[in-house]
Amino acid sequence: MSNEILVFCEFEGGAPRKTALELLQRAVALGAGPVSALVIGNADSSALGANGAHKVYQVSAPALASYSTGAYTKAFAAALAASGAGTLIASASSIARDALPRLAARLGAGLGVECTELRNAGGRIVGRRPVYAGKALVDVNIQSPVAIFTLRPNSYPVGPAPGGSASVVLVDAGITEADVDVKVVGTLAPDSTAVDLTEAERIVSGGRSLKSKEQFDAVVRPLAAALGATAGASRAAVDAGYAGHGEQVGQTGKVVNPSLYIALGISGAIQHLAGMRTSRVIVAVNKDPEAPIFQFATYGIVGDLFEVAPMLQAELARG
Amino acid sequence: MKIGVCLKQVPATDTRIRINADATAILTDDVKFEINPYDEYALEEALRLKQAGKATEVITFTVGGADAEARIRDGLARGADRAVRIDDPALAGSDGLGLARVLAAALKAEGVGLVFAGRQSVDGDSSTVPAMIAELMGASQVSWVDKFEVEGDAFTAQRAAGGGMREVVTGKLPVVASCDKGLNTPRYATLPGILKAKSKKIGVMSVAELGVDAGSVGAGAALVTFTNMGPPPERPAGRILSGDTASAVSELVRLLRDEAKVI
Numbered sequence: 001m002s003n004e005i006l007v008f009c010e011f012e013g014g015a016p017r018k019t020a021l022e023l024l025q026r027a028v029a030l031g032a033g034p035v036s037a038l039v040i041g042n043a044d045s046s047a048l049g050a051n052g053a054h055k056v057y058q059v060s061a062p063a064l065a066s067y068s069t070g071a072y073t074k075a076f077a078a079a080l081a082a083s084g085a086g087t088l089i090a091s092a093s094s095i096a097r098d099a100l101p102r103l104a105a106r107l108g109a110g111l112g113v114e115c116t117e118l119r120n121a122g123g124r125i126v127g128r129r130p131v132y133a134g135k136a137l138v139d140v141n142i143q144s145p146v147a148i149f150t151l152r153p154n155s156y157p158v159g160p161a162p163g164g165s166a167s168v169v170l171v172d173a174g175i176t177e178a179d180v181d182v183k184v185v186g187t188l189a190p191d192s193t194a195v196d197l198t199e200a201e202r203i204v205s206g207g208r209s210l211k212s213k214e215q216f217d218a219v220v221r222p223l224a225a226a227l228g229a230t231a232g233a234s235r236a237a238v239d240a241g242y243a244g245h246g247e248q249v250g251q252t253g254k255v256v257n258p259s260l261y262i263a264l265g266i267s268g269a270i271q272h273l274a275g276m277r278t279s280r281v282i283v284a285v286n287k288d289p290e291a292p293i294f295q296f297a298t299y300g301i302v303g304d305l306f307e308v309a310p311m312l313q314a315e316l317a318r319g
Numbered sequence: 320m321k322i323g324v325c326l327k328q329v330p331a332t333d334t335r336i337r338i339n340a341d342a343t344a345i346l347t348d349d350v351k352f353e354i355n356p357y358d359e360y361a362l363e364e365a366l367r368l369k370q371a372g373k374a375t376e377v378i379t380f381t382v383g384g385a386d387a388e389a390r391i392r393d394g395l396a397r398g399a400d401r402a403v404r405i406d407d408p409a410l411a412g413s414d415g416l417g418l419a420r421v422l423a424a425a426l427k428a429e430g431v432g433l434v435f436a437g438r439q440s441v442d443g444d445s446s447t448v449p450a451m452i453a454e455l456m457g458a459s460q461v462s463w464v465d466k467f468e469v470e471g472d473a474f475t476a477q478r479a480a481g482g483g484m485r486e487v488v489t490g491k492l493p494v495v496a497s498c499d500k501g502l503n504t505p506r507y508a509t510l511p512g513i514l515k516a517k518s519k520k521i522g523v524m525s526v527a528e529l530g531v532d533a534g535s536v537g538a539g540a541a542l543v544t545f546t547n548m549g550p551p552p553e554r555p556a557g558r559i560l561s562g563d564t565a566s567a568v569s570e571l572v573r574l575l576r577d578e579a580k581v582i
């Protein structure tokens with residue numbers, strides 16, 4: 001195994017996702033070894049060189065057109081073998097969550113998931129991640145020759161592309177339809193077209209206090225739209241049917257890491273905090289000055305959300 | 320067909336945690352444990368399939384000490400037929416792969432055709448064990464499902480995909496499915512269920528009895544270790560914006576723009 005770091009880069013609509021650039025830039029900043037990119041499927045990989053990859057390992061086959069555990073796991077294994085990289089890093093995405101534990105078991109590789117920090121400890125990469133619903137952080141050390149880490153989106157800022165170019169190495173993994181063990185037969189679009197919560201830069205969330213789906217739609221969503229933010233919700237709001245299951249933030253919902261998180265009428269229960277406490281700026285609006293959320297808020301307004309939210313929206317519109 | 324359910328006990332999520340002296344784990348002496356909430360969805364799904372005549376037996380599988388038996392009994396009281404508890408000093412310090420090794424061996428030994436596990440356990444929050452079990456059993460897998468149907472030797476499920484999408488997928492048994500919120504509403508134990516559970520069997524298995532090499536599990540075989548456990552960094556004290564609502568709101572917008580630079 002070499003000290004090369006292989007970065008799994010996901011694409012959307014033909015362009016690398018922001019998380020791919022975040023990972024590449026972080027991998028370069030680690031200074032622990034040369035950085036290469038892994039692309040599964042067909043994609044224009046020129047942006048990857050500009051963000052620090054010196055090589056792009058590309059695995060393509062018709063059977064990789066949509067995600068399947070079997071074909072992707074095989075693709076990851078082939079790219080690791082072809083590159084000889086000792087470290088694979090990926091964003092904590094749904095693909096990574098599904099395929100990488102399987103890959104780790106196949107290769108006997110240590111897997112450190114959901115890291116919010118990756119650092120270089122004398123040439124060895126160490127992760128740090130929240131455990132116990134964010135009540136503690138722990139270093140994740142990997143002993144095996146191949147180490148795999150996943151990093152939560154938005155853990156590091158993405159700077160301008162430093163420039164550069166990568167050579168493309170095509171990896172033949174011998175993938176056929178027979179590797180597609182579980183087949184995708186349909187997709188269901190999310191309720192909204194906004195950026196997915198886990199990758200969102202800005203989030204406006206509403207709680208039980210919204211009292212109805214109609215009010216949630218009338219108060220939380222327009223403010224989110226005005227900020228270019230994604231709407232989120234507490235579990236109490238989701239369970240009451242004010243927002244969709246996919247919109248729940250927290251330990252049993254989505255873990256988010258935006259630069260701005262606005263909580264409207266959310267008390268700040270530990271399970272909700274577990275999903276959003278790493279947000280860079282937290283704004284809390286709550287009529288109860290004793291609400292626990294204020295202990296975590298960067299800025300707080302004690303007041304009625306039905307008054308504050310529309311005013312905030314109007315103030316933003318004023319520019 | 321037998322269905323296996325992976326059941327883990329975890330500290331109740333609102334428990335205050337205390338970290339041990341060498342900063343590698345928490346102290347568990349006064350911790351209140353409960354069934355991992357996602358494993359409740361897993362158990363419920365298995366019980367429903369049995370009620371629908373698609374399974375003959377529901378067996379729960381737990382890696383854990385005798386103190387986990389109260390949670391295992393709870394599973395039996397809800398309707399599981401029997402339980403397997405894997406307990407062995409050789410397992411101390413196992414990583415996720417070590418746990419998956421013994422769970423996969425036990426599930427295979429029972430010949431289960433379908434395994435339900437939780438999406439993640441709410442202490443380690445790793446979401447890795449189910450897919451590792453699937454690989455080690457040679458079964459297929461489907462992660463984070465909120466809908467699951469089985470017909471003969473085929474299944475159809477709905478799972479989380481990128482960008483907030485959900486995918487409908489099909490495949491063949493055996494499969495390990497990790498269960499998400501939204502799949503079902505778990506039942507509670509009833510009094511008759513609790514009484515019946517008293518005579519149900521919890522079989523305790525050692526690593527050797529499972530035919531697993533003791534050198535492949537436990538601290539010695541762990542590829543992943545945790546160190547430096549500590550509380551999250553304190554957030555700098557926040558600021559309550561006072562005054563009437565209108566001035567607080569305009570001050571907020573100014574701070575978001577000029578101080579925090581997030582809008």
Ligand SMILES: Cc1cc2nc3c(=O)[nH]c(=O)nc-3n(C[C@H](O)[C@H](O)[C@H](O)COP(=O)(O)OP(=O)(O)OC[C@H]3O[C@@H](n4cnc5c(N)ncnc54)[C@H](O)[C@@H]3O)c2cc1C
Pocket residue numbers: 206207208209233234235236237248249250251252253254264265266267268269270271272275285286287288291303304305306332356
């Ligand atoms: C195992 C487990 C997992 C869980 N997972 C999650 C999870 O993933 N996510 C999650 O969110 N929760 C989760 N919970 C639930 C959590 O414990 C709380 O019950 C939930 O977060 C409360 O939601 P809330 O803040 O909307 O409601 P409440 O706690 O009822 O708070 C409502 C708040 O709104 C304020 N308010 C009311 N009216 C107004 C108004 N007009 N203007 C301003 N403020 C107002 C009140 O002062 C109060 O603070 C979980 C619980 C358990 C046991």
Ligand SMILES: Cc1cc2nc3c(=O)[nH]c(=O)nc-3n(C[C@H](O)[C@H](O)[C@H](O)COP(=O)(O)OP(=O)(O)OC[C@H]3O[C@@H](n4cnc5c(N)ncnc54)[C@H](O)[C@@H]3O)c2cc1C
Pocket residue numbers: 131325326327343344345355357358361380381382383413414415416418422435436437438439440441442443444445446447448449541543544545
């Ligand atoms: C604080 C702490 C420190 C740890 N240190 C390490 C370490 O250094 N390296 C490491 O890799 N692991 C470590 N573990 C040990 C343990 O092996 C982890 O629980 C394991 O990695 C699985 O992760 P998870 O508990 O998050 O399970 P997940 O993968 O999130 O669990 C998903 C599902 O798998 C099933 N499952 C998981 N565990 C069991 C079980 N015991 N019995 C039955 N079913 C189960 C359940 O259905 C569960 O819902 C640690 C755990 C904790 C809590």
